[in-house]
Every structure is written in structure tokens, then in C-alpha cells.
Amino acid sequence: MAPINSSKPKAAAETDVTAPAVAAPEPATEKPVDTDNLDTIFSALKTLMTTVDKLQKSRQEVGNIKPLIVRMLDGELLSGEELDQLKTGVSGLSKLVKIYSDYQTALEKAQPAREILDTVLK
Numbered sequence: 001m002a003p004i005n006s007s008k009p010k011a012a013a014e015t016d017v018t019a020p021a022v023a024a025p026e027p028a029t030e031k032p033v034d035t036d037n038l039d040t041i042f043s044a045l046k047t048l049m050t051t052v053d054k055l056q057k058s059r060q061e062v063g064n065i066k067p068l069i070v071r072m073l074d075g076e077l078l079s080g081e082e083l084d085q086l087k088t089g090v091s092g093l094s095k096l097v098k099i100y101s102d103y104q105t106a107l108e109k110a111q112p113a114r115e116i117l118d119t120v121l122k
Contacts, residue, residue, distance in 0.1 A: 037112065038116075041113050042113075044109040044112070045113050047109070048106040048107060051099065051102050051107075052103065054102075055096075055099050055100060058092060058095055058099050059096060061088075061092045061096075062093055062096050063085065063088070065093070068082055068085065069086065069090075
């Protein structure tokens with residue numbers, strides 16, 4: 001049976017566990033911009049800008065009708081002016097919902113632009 005503590009020398013890696021591993025530095029390489037899809041990406045950005053503009057305008061048209069809707073749903077009676085404001089707001093609410101859906105789609109399609117912005121506008 002061999003002795004537990006043999007006199008055989010250990011390798012340097014086995015004896016010095018505190019020595020940090022030194023990795024060779026990697027060359028800094030940046031991904032080239034995918035110019036094949038630039039037209040598509042910029043088109044998606046323009047669509048997003050247009051949709052954001054429509055969304056903001058639609059929100060302004062609807063106004064702050066949430067408190068009025070909540071009051072109405074709570075059974076409160078509204079004044080004539082409040083009721084007119086609510087009618088105008090509710091009619092624009094369906095338009096706002098559709099534009100918000102369009103906005104979500106445009107936002108998703110415009111995400112590849114982030115990669116280009118990160119690469120080009122450091």
C-alpha cells in the first residue's frame with residue numbers, strides 16, 4: 001500500500017490555488033452595422049415616431065376622463081358639462097385603444113434600431 005503523503009512534487013497549479021488565471025486579452029472587435037436592413041430599420045423608426053405622435057394627440061383628445069368614468073361607475077351623477085366631457089372622451093377612447101395597439105407593434109419592430117444606436121452613437 002502506498003503512503004498517503006508521497007514525496008512526489010505537486011504541480012504548480014495544485015499548490016498555489018490563490019494565483020489568478022491570466023487570460024490573453026481579446027482584440028476589441030465591433031460588429032459591423034448591418035447595412036442590408038438599414039432601410040427597414042429606419043422605416044420602422046419613422047413609423048414609431050408617427051405612432052407616438054398620434055398616441056399623444058389621441059390622449060390629449062380623450063382628456064382626463066378616468067375620474068369621470070370612475071365616478072359614473074360608482075353611481076354618482078355628473079353635471080351636464082362633465083357628462084359632455086365624458087361623451088367626447090369615451091368616443092375617442094376606442095381610437096386611443098387602437099392607436100395604443102399600433103404603438104406597441106411599432107415599438108417592437110423598431111427595437112433593432114437600438115443595436116445600431118449602440119454601435120454608431122457611442
